[in-house]
Amino acid sequence: MTQDSSKKPMDAIMALCKRRGFIYQASEIYGGINGFWDYGPMGAQLKKNLRDAWWQDMILRPCWGRNGPNGKPVRNVGLETCIIQHPKVWEASGHLAGFADPMRKCAGCGHFVRADQLWDTIVTASEWFASVIQEFDPAPEGTQTPRLNAERLMKWARTKGKRLAPNLALVRNPEVTLSWLVTRVNGQPESPPEIIEIVRHLATEQLNVTGLQDPCPRCGAVLGEPAPFKLMFETFAGLTQTEDNKVYLRPETAQGVFVQFKNVADTTRIKMPFGIGNTGRSFRNEITPRNFTFRSREFEQAELEFFCHPDESLDWYKFWRDFRMEWWKEIGLAGENLILREHEKDELSHYSQGTSDVEYRFPFTSPGFGELEGIAHRGNYDLTQHQKVSGAKLDFFDTDRGEILPNGGKKGERYLPHCIEPAAGLDRGALALICEGYTRDDSRASPEFLKLHPRIAPVKAAVFPLVAKDGMPEVAEKLHAELSDKFWKLGGVEMDEKQSIGKRYARMDEIGTPFCITIDGDTMAVQTVTVRDRDTATQQKVSLDKVGAFLSEKLGV
RNA sequence: GCGGGUGUAGCUCAGUGGUAGAGCGUCAGCCUUCCAAGCUGAAUGUCGGGGGUUCAAAUCCCCUCGCCCGCUCCA
Numbered sequence: 001m002t003q004d005s006s007k008k009p010m011d012a013i014m015a016l017c018k019r020r021g022f023i024y025q026a027s028e029i030y031g032g033i034n035g036f037w038d039y040g041p042m043g044a045q046l047k048k049n050l051r052d053a054w055w056q057d058m059i060l061r062p063c064w065g066r067n068g069p070n071g072k073p074v075r076n077v078g079l080e081t082c083i084i085q086h087p088k089v090w091e092a093s094g095h096l097a098g099f100a101d102p103m104r105k106c107a108g109c110g111h112f113v114r115a116d117q118l119w120d121t122i123v124t125a126s127e128w129f130a131s132v133i134q135e136f137d138p139a140p141e142g143t144q145t146p147r148l149n150a151e152r153l154m155k156w157a158r159t160k161g162k163r164l165a166p167n168l169a170l171v172r173n174p175e176v177t178l179s180w181l182v183t184r185v186n187g188q189p190e191s192p193p194e195i196i197e198i199v200r201h202l203a204t205e206q207l208n209v210t211g212l213q214d215p216c217p218r219c220g221a222v223l224g225e226p227a228p229f230k231l232m233f234e235t236f237a238g239l240t241q242t243e244d245n246k247v248y249l250r251p252e253t254a255q256g257v258f259v260q261f262k263n264v265a266d267t268t269r270i271k272m273p274f275g276i277g278n279t280g281r282s283f284r285n286e287i288t289p290r291n292f293t294f295r296s297r298e299f300e301q302a303e304l305e306f307f308c309h310p311d312e313s314l315d316w317y318k319f320w321r322d323f324r325m326e327w328w329k330e331i332g333l334a335g336e337n338l339i340l341r342e343h344e345k346d347e348l349s350h351y352s353q354g355t356s357d358v359e360y361r362f363p364f365t366s367p368g369f370g371e372l373e374g375i376a377h378r379g380n381y382d383l384t385q386h387q388k389v390s391g392a393k394l395d396f397f398d399t400d401r402g403e404i405l406p407n408g409g410k411k412g413e414r415y416l417p418h419c420i421e422p423a424a425g426l427d428r429g430a431l432a433l434i435c436e437g438y439t440r441d442d443s444r445a446s447p448e449f450l451k452l453h454p455r456i457a458p459v460k461a462a463v464f465p466l467v468a469k470d471g472m473p474e475v476a477e478k479l480h481a482e483l484s485d486k487f488w489k490l491g492g493v494e495m496d497e498k499q500s501i502g503k504r505y506a507r508m509d510e511i512g513t514p515f516c517i518t519i520d521g522d523t524m525a526v527q528t529v530t531v532r533d534r535d536t537a538t539q540q541k542v543s544l545d546k547v548g549a550f551l552s553e554k555l556g557v
Numbered sequence: 558g559c560g561g562g563u564g565u566a567g568c569u570c571a572g573u574g575g576u577a578g579a580g581c582g583u584c585a586g587c588c589u590u591c592c593a594a595g596c597u598g599a600a601u602g603u604c605g606g607g608g609g610u611u612c613a614a615a616u617c618c619c620c621u622c623g624c625c626c627g628c629u630c631c632a
Contacts, residue, residue, distance in 0.1 A: 011569095011625080019568050019582080025623075031605055032623040095632075105558075218559095218629090231632065251632085287558085287630045295631080364625090445592040466590055498584090502592035509592095521590055530591075537592075 010363040013438045014292060016448060020511050022046065022434065023293060035289030035297035037427075042511050045458035045491055047300075047430045051279055053331055053455055054302045054424065059277045063323050068273070069315035076275035076304060077268055081256025083281060084237060084247050092389035093255045093382065095232060096248075104223040106216035113223065118214060119196060126217035128165035129199065132156055145192050148185050150178050161220075168220025169205040169213070180207045233283045233297075249283040254421060257305040258382040262394050272398045272417060273308035273316065279426070291364045293427050303423040309398065310380070313418035314353065317377040321356045324375055324422045328358055328429075332453035333436050337361040339369055351381035358424075360432040372432055373424035380416040387416070437512055444537060445502055450512030451535050454555050459492040459513040461551055464504050466520040468497045476519045479529070479547060483517075486548050490555060509534055515554065517547060 017023040021040030025032040039047055055078070057064060062074035090096040104113050113121060122129050135156045136146035157174040169177045181201040184193060193201070201207075203215035203222060213222045231251065238245035250256065257276045264276055279302040289295050308316050325340045343355040354377040359369035387394045395416045402411030437450040454460065463480040465472030480495035487493050494513070496504050501518065508516050518530040528541040531550065542550050 014624090015568055028605095028623090029603090030622090034623070097632090284632090290625085292624090445594095447593090464591090468589095470590085472590090500589070500592080500594060502594070503582095504593090505591080506593045518591065532591080539591075 008363045008435060008438055008440075010292070010435075012440070012448070013363065013435060016438065016450075016510060017043070017434065022511075035286060035295075037293045037296055039430075042458045043430065046433070046452070046456060047426060049456045049458065049491060050331070050429050050433065051300070051302060051426055054426070055277070055279065057327060058275075058302070058304055062275070069319050070273065070312065074275070075270060075273070076277055076306070077264060077270060079257055079260060079264060079276050079278045080280065081253065081260060081278055083250050083283075084235075085250060085256060085259065087247055088389055089255050089259055089386075090232065090248050090251075092385040093258075094385070095251055095255075104214070104225070106219065106221050106223055113217060118217070118223070122199065122215070122217045128161065128168065128220055129217070131160050131164050132170075132202070133195075143192070145194060145198075148181065148198070150182060153178060165215075165220030167222075168203060168215060169222075170202040171220065173205050177202065177205055180204065231285045231287075233285060251284045252282050252423070253278045253280050253301045253303045254305055254423065255382070257303070258386055258419075261305075261307070261383065262392065265396055271400060272396060273306065273312060275304045275306035277302070277304045279303070291362070291370075293431050294362065294364070294370060296427060299428075300426040301423060302426050303421060306420040306422070307396070307417035308420070309401070309413075309415060310418045313377060313379070313420065316420045317354050317375070320420050320422045321354075321375045324373055324424070325358055328360075328372065328432075331456055332433055332451075333360060335436070337436060341369070349376075349378075349381075351379045353377040353379060360428075360436070362432065362435055370428070371425070372428050373422060375420070375422045378419045378421050380418050382419060383416050446506035446509040446537075449509035449534060452512035452514070454514045457491065457512045457514055459494055459508070459511055460487055460490055460555055461515045461517060462494040462496060462504070462508050462513050464495075464501060464516060464518045465497050466501055466518050470521075471524060472519045473497050475523055475544075479517065479519065479544065482548060483551065487551065487555065487557075490557065505532065505537075515551065517542075 014023075020042055022043035024038045024040050026036035026038045027033045059076050059078045062076045065073065068074045087096075104115050104118065106113070132153070133146070135149065135152040137149050137152075139146045153170065154174050157168075157171045161168060161171040165171055181198065184197075184201065197212070200212040200214060203220065204210060204213045210222075215221065216223055233249040234246055235249065236242075236245040237247045257278050261276070264270070280300065281298060282301050283298050286295050286297055289297055293299075304320075306316060306320060321340065325338070328338060337360055339359050339361075341357045341359050343357070348355055356375045357371045358373040358375070360372050361367070361369050364370075383394045386392070395414050397412055397414050399410060399412045401413035405411055433452060433456055434450065437452045439449050439451050440447055441449075450457075452458075461483060463476045463483065465476040476495060476497065480493065483493045494508075496507070498504075505516055512534070514534050516532045516534070518532065520530055522528045522530070522541065523544060527544045529544055529547060530539050531542050531547075532539045
């Protein structure tokens with residue numbers, strides 16, 4: 001039973017991350033830079049362990065060697081693609097269009113509105129619009145447009161309007177604003193204004209100077225001109241910073257995989273179904289980077305694009321969804337703070353037959369959850385798009401399918417594979433593991449500690465001489481050398497003889513070291529050491545010459 | 558982007574116009590036979606940054622940056 005993460009103070013977790021070298025603010029001595037974080041020595045190792053665990057369990061030995069829904073071992077290969085791709089990649093994927101919606105900024109309250117959804121938003125979601133529309137008299141028989149009632153509008157402007165739409169022209173200067181509107185209505189009785197035109201009038205004070213204006217759905221102030229809202233980072237490949245040389249930092253690693261799908265299929269003898277995994281940095285100009293490292297502008301993803309025959313795709317989708325959930329549990333997020341959430345139909349992309357999120361209840365999202373990984377059924381959307389935009393043929397000739405030929409072989413089938421995409425956020429994963437592991441127990445001598453899974457812990461073990469005399473440091477030194485030789489590839493093995501034993505335990509508890517090995521009087525007499533367990537603070541005796549084997553077993557190697 | 562809060566040592570924070578502090582941590586020495594123990598000593602500050610007011614600014618004013626919370630946004 002894990003502790004509810006909402007009870008964990010985020011401040012204390014952030015302080016520990018800084019204090020013990022897990023996470024630092026990027027460019028801190030310059031005042032920091034919004035949306036960017038660095039990892040200290042402990043954090044770098046933790047994140048590497050997480051990335052390695054993913055690579056091992058997804059690429060080197062997919063799904064711990066278990067079979068997929070087709071009854072055969074899961075086959076995945078690795079790939080490493082560039083952060084900067086040909087600009088057309090983002091055109092094909094839809095990011096260029098989708099990431100650059102024209103937005104209009106409100107001059108009054110700073111609110112951003114999507115230009116193409118402005119009127120929809122005003123009619124359905126604007127509080128002041130909902131209020132002011134009631135001040136019109138009902139539309140006369142046979143017409144759509146409600147009738148203007150200047151008196152009621154004037155009253156609204158002086159009462160409710162002041163509260164709901166303080167920056168609306170009608171509220172700021174009702175006489176002038178209304179006079180323009182009345183002039184319009186009376187001037188062209190044969191074509192009464194539609195509702196949109198009326199509302200634009202309400203937002204316009206100096207019609208002859210500015211023309212009709214559009215109001216902010218929130219405060220009524222005049223909206224600025226539509227401007228592209230760029231969520232992709234741009235830079236230039238080439239010395240001249242011209243439009244021709246403009247390139248983008250990738251907002252996701254997946255597209256690199258789709259673009260190289262054909263090469264991988266053609267050059268590795270791998271057979272359908274199979275996955276291609278890619279880890280690496282991605283960049284998004286988040287509107288509001290917040291919540292520590294949760295929403296960073298530079299972040300790392302671990303994505304698998306799993307390709308299969310369309311007929312099998314739903315089975316694979318379910319398989320990956322369930323396995324990824326199991327995987328996060330295995331490395332330490334077992335408990336109520338982790339959920340698998342299947343997207344509702346209306347949340348799905350038009351091409352998707354299913355998407356699930358693995359979500360963690362972070363202290364700062366609690367009682368809600370934040371996304372750790374999304375598992376999406378992408379159909380053949382991406383390959384279709386790249387095929388269309390690049391002109392390359394990306395379909396796959398599957399020799400395991402088709403009718404059986406007289407010679408016993410199969411005829412084969414050509415198709416555009418479907419893709420299941422489990423896409424994990426490594427920084428979010430690292431943060432979740434730290435939050436989940438963070439524990440405070442005031443009854444302990446070392447109240448704060450990180451319950452990290454041994455596979456994830458940056459330091460695997462520490463060796464202490466109980467006291468720095470009587471030959472203990474020498475024995476400890478020797479044991480430390482032996483254990484380092486054996487386990488250095490997994491992470492640190494530390495040795496510490498300074499200060500009291502309690503402080504040394506406490507330090508190791510805070511960085512989540514699962515085992516501390518103490519050389520004591522018994523070591524000198526009967527060749528045993530004391531192994532202390534981080535989570536329970538209990539101790540057990542182990543033979544000096546069995547410590548390596550003991551740790552091997554505990555660390556699962 | 559708006560609103561609220563906040564920023565002083567590695568961490569937590571005190572310091573409201575007059576010599577920059579405490580606790581913890583860190584480091585060194587002594588002591589110490591299992592849990593941040595004790596003793597002695599030491600190091601560590603652009604008081605987030607810039608400008609202004611003042612004889613004098615961590616403190617007052619303006620601008621700016623970061624972080625946290627609530628909105629908003631989240632392809």
